[in-house]
Amino acid sequence: MPDKIVLYSPEYYAACTLGGMLACGPTHSLVTPLDLVKCRRQVDPKLYTSNIQGWKTILRTSGDSIWTGVGATFIGYTLQGAGKYGFYEYFKKTYSDLVGPEKASQYRTGVYLAASASAEFLADIMLCPFETIKVKTQTTIPPYATSALDGWKKITAQEGIGGLYKGLVPLWARQIPYTMVKFATFERVVEGIYSYLGRPYKSYSKLEKTGISFLGGYIAGIFCAIVSHPADVMVSKVTSEKSATESIGAAVGRIYNRIGFVGLWNGLPVRIVMIGTLTGCQWLIYDSFKVYVGLPTTGGH
Incomplete structure (x- = not known):
């Protein structure tokens, strides 16, 4: 990378894309044990009485592992991170230019929402095959596949390429609102923190800037988890229960009739x-990388 990356240049978007990959792939992979028990409890609430009991049971079960699905998780969320952050920066600049500087500032929350929704729409197309493999593997005992490649081969052999995308609509329903809240809330929370502290952006140290990014990310993550949780439950259930001949609408309706609103x-x-910590760490990694390559952190200036 050049010594000085010009804002909104191809090098800038490449740096943001790489930062997104670093922020999402490793962080999602690290919480695989928590995600595994969460997914299984969503599909079968009676399977484990608690997370601790779930982990103990998994560790005692031959052929099972608390890291089940980590390969598909790493690949899928690395690709998603590339699209989520890289396209967000691109669409935020594009939409701001489209409406002009005055309206972009006045209606900046709308710009954040539109940019993040557009970015996540594209990012989920890259994520979906690996999310399908992950959920299918995690919600079957013994695990459905031994690796991401094994899962890919098994699903495509049984259902074709379409089988990898059967959860795309529920995934969009979960991830697009999640990302809209994640980015818009983060931007406004960070803006509020800097406004409250009352100092010019340039007066903060790199450590202070990335610390503010972590705090803003954690707060945003709490809102993300609440907004996207019903769709998260439905993604787990549709991926594990939908038959090859059943439509998405029919599967969602059948599952909802069984579990009801409370079940969501x-x-x-x-x-x-999980999501609060995850989101806080992602913004910390992403903005730390931007600082490392000589770019300003996201939001608040």
Whole structure:
């Protein structure tokens, strides 16, 4: 990379894309044990009485592992991170230019929402095959596949390429609102923190700037978890239960009739902790990388 990256240049978007990959792939992979138990409890609430009991059971079960699905998680969320952050920066600049500087500032929350929704729409197309493999592998005991490649081969052999995308619509329903809240809330929370502290952006150290990014990300993550949780439950259930001949609408309707509105909120406390920490760490990594390559952190200036 050049010594000085010009804002909104191809090098800038490449740096943001790489930063997104670094922020999402490793962080999602690290919480695989928590995600594994969460997914299984969403599909079968009676399977484990608690996360601790779930991990103990998994560790005692031959052929099972608390890291089940980590390969598909790493690949899928690395690709998603590339699209989520890289396209967000691109669309935020594009939409701001489209409406002009005055309206972009006045209606900046709308710009953040539109940019993040557009970015996530594209990012989920890259994520979906690996999310399908991950959920299918995690919600079957013994695990459906031994690796991401094994899962890819098995699903395509049984259902064709379309089988990898059967959860795309529920995934969009989960991830697009999630990302809209994640980015818009982060931008406004960070803006509020800087405004409250009352100092010019340039007066903060690199450590202070990235610390503010982590705090803003954690707060945004709490809102993300709440907004997207019903769709998260439905993604797990549709991916594990939908038959090859059943439409998405029919599967969603059948599952909802069985679990009801209350069932859509199963596992929320665990997800708040997981997503809050995850989102805070992602913004910390992303903005730390931007600082490392000589770019300003996101938001607040």
